[in-house]
Amino acid sequence: MIVLENITVRAGTFSLCGISLEIPKGQYGVLMGRTACGKTTILETLCGLKPARAGRILLDGRDATSLKPAERGIGYVPQDGALFSTMTVRRHLSFALEIRKAARELVEARVAELAGLLGIEDILDRKPPGLSGGEQQRVALGRALSAQPKILCLDEPLGCLDEDTHHETCELLKRVCREVAVTTLHVTHSMNEARKLADCIFRIDGGAVTRVSGSPHA
Amino acid sequence: MALPAEEALTASRRVSQKITAAHRVRSDVPFVVGLCLLSSVYLLLIAAMLLADLSFTTPGNFLAALRSEEIRYAIRLSLISCSITALLSLWIAVPIGYLMSRYPFRGKAILDAMLDIPIVLPPLVIGLSLLILFRTPGGRLIERFIPVTYAVPGIILSQWMVACAFAVRTMRTTFDQISSRQEQVALTLGCSQSQAFWQIVLPQARRGVLAAGTLAWARALGEFGPILIFAGATRMRTEVMPTSVFLELSVGNIEAAVAVSLLMVIAAMIVLLVVRIFGQTAVS
Numbered sequence: 001m002i003v004l005e006n007i008t009v010r011a012g013t014f015s016l017c018g019i020s021l022e023i024p025k026g027q028y029g030v031l032m033g034r035t036a037c038g039k040t041t042i043l044e045t046l047c048g049l050k051p052a053r054a055g056r057i058l059l060d061g062r063d064a065t066s067l068k069p070a071e072r073g074i075g076y077v078p079q080d081g082a083l084f085s086t087m088t089v090r091r092h093l094s095f096a097l098e099i100r101k102a103a104r105e106l107v108e109a110r111v112a113e114l115a116g117l118l119g120i121e122d123i124l125d126r127k128p129p130g131l132s133g134g135e136q137q138r139v140a141l142g143r144a145l146s147a148q149p150k151i152l153c154l155d156e157p158l159g160c161l162d163e164d165t166h167h168e169t170c171e172l173l174k175r176v177c178r179e180v181a182v183t184t185l186h187v188t189h190s191m192n193e194a195r196k197l198a199d200c201i202f203r204i205d206g207g208a209v210t211r212v213s214g215s216p217h218a
Numbered sequence: 219m220a221l222p223a224e225e226a227l228t229a230s231r232r233v234s235q236k237i238t239a240a241h242r243v244r245s246d247v248p249f250v251v252g253l254c255l256l257s258s259v260y261l262l263l264i265a266a267m268l269l270a271d272l273s274f275t276t277p278g279n280f281l282a283a284l285r286s287e288e289i290r291y292a293i294r295l296s297l298i299s300c301s302i303t304a305l306l307s308l309w310i311a312v313p314i315g316y317l318m319s320r321y322p323f324r325g326k327a328i329l330d331a332m333l334d335i336p337i338v339l340p341p342l343v344i345g346l347s348l349l350i351l352f353r354t355p356g357g358r359l360i361e362r363f364i365p366v367t368y369a370v371p372g373i374i375l376s377q378w379m380v381a382c383a384f385a386v387r388t389m390r391t392t393f394d395q396i397s398s399r400q401e402q403v404a405l406t407l408g409c410s411q412s413q414a415f416w417q418i419v420l421p422q423a424r425r426g427v428l429a430a431g432t433l434a435w436a437r438a439l440g441e442f443g444p445i446l447i448f449a450g451a452t453r454m455r456t457e458v459m460p461t462s463v464f465l466e467l468s469v470g471n472i473e474a475a476v477a478v479s480l481l482m483v484i485a486a487m488i489v490l491l492v493v494r495i496f497g498q499t500a501v502s
Binding site for chain 1: 397399400402403404405406407408409410413417418421422
């Protein structure tokens with residue numbers, strides 16, 4: 001479950017005050033809003049990349065407001081994928097597990113499982129510069145899911161994909177998030193994406209977040 | 219007489235015709251030729267300087283310079299001291315470059331200006347300042363354990379003071395060009411800031427590290443002013459290649475001075491080429 005309670009955050013001259021939202025456990029939440037309205041700032045605050053100046057962040061009932069990003073158990077997919085340009089796809093999928101010093105067999109099994117789930121078995125030994133937009137998003141998603149997070153944060157993950165790949169990746173997101181039962185916050189400005197994917201939709205407008213659809217409780 | 223509205227319509231049509239008429243673009247040749255001419259002025263001057271040096275010396279002078287024990291010592295000391303300086307410069311430039319690129323803090327602008335002081339100060343002033351520093355109680359205490367003034371460590375310190383500033387600038391630019399987004403993802407994947415730096419940022423900065431190291435090495439090779447003031451110019455002791463040129467010139471042995479100068483050019487060219495080729499192979 002993701003809960004933001006009266007969050008205040010500042011990024012340069014831009015600030016948001018009293019932001020609250022709640023996404024029940026296992027549900028797919030979509031946060032919509034115009035460009036530069038603070039969607040990414042909210043996502044980054046949830047991930048711990050920007051400090052909340054006031055308010056509380058609860059992740060699965062645990063107060064995560066002052067936790068480091070590494071301790072929050074969140075998988076994060078930024079807008080451009082931000083793949084590690086010097087690493088192979090295989091290394092992307094194993095990176096979080098290697099950081100946790102997981103056993104080699106466990107790492108290999110997880111890489112194979114994720115590659116199968118995302119359909120990227122054929123590109124495991126390639127590096128990001130040779131990947132298409134859709135492949136990059138799949139790898140970014142696999143990397144975010146590799147350490148089995150309870151929460152997934154997606155920042156316009158389908159923003160720069162062509163129409164066919166957009167539809168394909170949309171279906172993939174829907175399927176994968178259901179299969180791994182992760183609570184998701186997806187940021188977008190596309191109503192079409194929101195309709196296809198969301199269990200609950202939020203809109204940010206004029207610095208306030210309102211629930212547009214979906215039940216506040218699972 | 220036409221009404222004002224009709225006049226405006228006619229004017230608008232004329233403008234529209236002008237815009238939609240076949241648009242001719244001027245030839246790009248003058249621009250490219252201009253670029254080539256301006257660039258060639260500088261390149262020709264460099265080539266002419268080297269050719270003039272070559273015409274001033276003979277293979278005999280060159281071999282005689284190479285046979286001289288003092289000059290061989292100077293070449294050896296130059297190569298060793300420059301390599302140590304390059305490594306020390308990277309050791310400092312990487313953390314400073316990263317700190318300045320990633321962390322906002324109070325007084326950053328002042329620190330940034332301070333980092334440029336060794337670049338803008340005349341080399342002689344750096345040598346003089348080092349000399350004065352090692353006359354203070356703190357400097358004397360260091361000298362009790364390691365002799366620095368008029369000794370080999372003094373050469374390395376003089377070279378490092380200037381070369382490091384150039385390496386810092388290169389590393390700062392390198393880190394500025396690497397998006398912090400990847401580090402942020404690494405943090406959410408379970409990394410500490412140190413792990414994100416070593417595993418994500420530094421592998422991407424390797425081209426910049428190589429460039430900074432090469433620049434520091436090349437800058438150290440040509441350093442003379444601070445070395446002369448702070449480490450002196452004693453043969454077989456604190457003599458590096460620029461010192462050899464100076465000493466040979468001061469006794470009127472211009473042929474030997476030119477031969478050593480050309481040796482410096484060759485050494486610098488070899489190192490720059492090897493590093494570039496090695497760098498490109500390593501990156502690709």
